[in-house]
Amino acid sequence: MKNCLFALCILLLAAGCTSSGLKPLSDDLLTSEDERIIWQRSKEEQKTLANSGLLYEDERLEAYLNQVAKKLHKGLPEDIPIRIFVLRDPYLNAFALPHGAIFIHTGILARMNNEAQLAALLAHEISHCTQRHALKVFRGLKDKSAFIASVQVTLSKLAMVQGLAGSLGVNGSMAAVTGYSCELETEADIVGLDAFIKAGYDCREALDLFEHMRQELVEEGIQEPYFFGTHPKVRERIDNIKNLLKTKYAGANGGVKNTDIFLHRIKGAMLENARLDLKIGRFDIAIRAVSRYLDIVKNDARGYFLMGEIFRQRGGTSDIYTALASYQKAIAIDSSYSDPHKAIGLIHFKHGQKVLARKFFESCLLLAPDTADKAYIQGYIEQCVKDGDG
């Protein structure tokens, strides 16, 4: 509760803070009490997230993300140790805790096209840390209680945000849910873009990232947390970056994209995110994601099985045929994979084709005798035997 109130106070500040003339990082880093408190709390929030079961753990992916962050960090003050983590969350978002822990949702990672787009996002988030935006907000806090009521009203309207705010705590709520003030976001864009270009990335991708995501949000009518979705000034920020690219960085053409290595590294997160989209019932987004995954990883039985699951669960008029075809592909690729056998069995079972259903249920149990849903499958088989061919 204490955390909540503190978060609420800070959240509001993000709406209207001004720069408080901080000394350069190296001069007073953590020498002030307020910054020590913020860091301590950030570390606690990081620990909570680490123990929440929400982290997507893939050592190779994390190593890769941290490698990209390191390239960008060279163009920024290096006092704050940056560390990147991936959160299992299908919504488009990313946020930085003040002490340098940066969290990227699988949802945003899975929709990027290349390393340059990832770098653009990371550069922005790293800049929030190096420019010590949380501290600036904290120091701008004047009348705490006056803000609380209005924040409570705002947050209460957004169930998803309430959840996020709860699990993220003080600093995470500010960074992930509401974002910082326009001034601080713009500063992060400017500083981040500079680091991004110094690292040699293709500057067009920075814009493409924003545009691509914004369009997708509009098309899908998706309500997302802060990063791309709810910030009212996203359009303005895109224009600012466009202007910078035309003026300050007019000569910065071309640069690195690293598409192949990026897609190779994130493919697991991409499939995991499609599972999350399926779980929340965003069938069309999940279909697009798995199609993209199967373009990268040809002949992947898990990918085809997931595709089958999405179509089966969506349940449109012809979906069942696409589902069957996908399951069959999964089996053709990996005949020892039990899940598609069960899924085909379910389809036949529901359509009264009990002999066929029984065949697939039995092959499923043969391949995975200790499968978690053994009791269900045995029940289906008993029903098939009882009913005959239907």
Place this chain on the structure above:
Amino acid sequence: MKKYLIVLFIILAGCAHGPQSGNPAYRFAVDIPEGWRQLHTDKYFIITRDGAYLQYFMVQERPLDRPFKHTRKRLGKDMLPQEVADVIIAEITSDKNILNFELIENFPATINGHSGFKMLFTYKDLEGSTSKTLYYGFMADQSFYNLRFTAAKRHYFERDLATFVKFVDSFELIDMEMR
């Protein structure tokens, strides 16, 4: 133990499938164990012995067409109990207040003669407390019914489990039988 009959046919005689917000219509009977008390909420039938934070039994009826809060998946009348259980798991695990969800068991079950499922799972809340839930679910007519027992994982769950099993055994759908 006294048979506690909750049959509120009020108003809803003609709109049993409509939203229940603020005006619950319980169409079931169930034995309330001795020493347990009913909490007054608009949405659910819920009882506890030591306080809802320590343990509660809950019965919920939800129309099949009522959307879930965390998933866009829907329940359908033609769904198998396992498919219904999958939708419920999707809803629970998409809730950001539920952390470290662990499904221990998911089995077919029969509740008051209806084919359904029985799930056992643990999770942590945002304060880090671990709870354990035994969840029964089934579909009847145009509704999905669930009976659940949630308690602090330590002590309370094991202690009250047998009481909950009796509670489930006593459950009856009233209107279904009257038709």
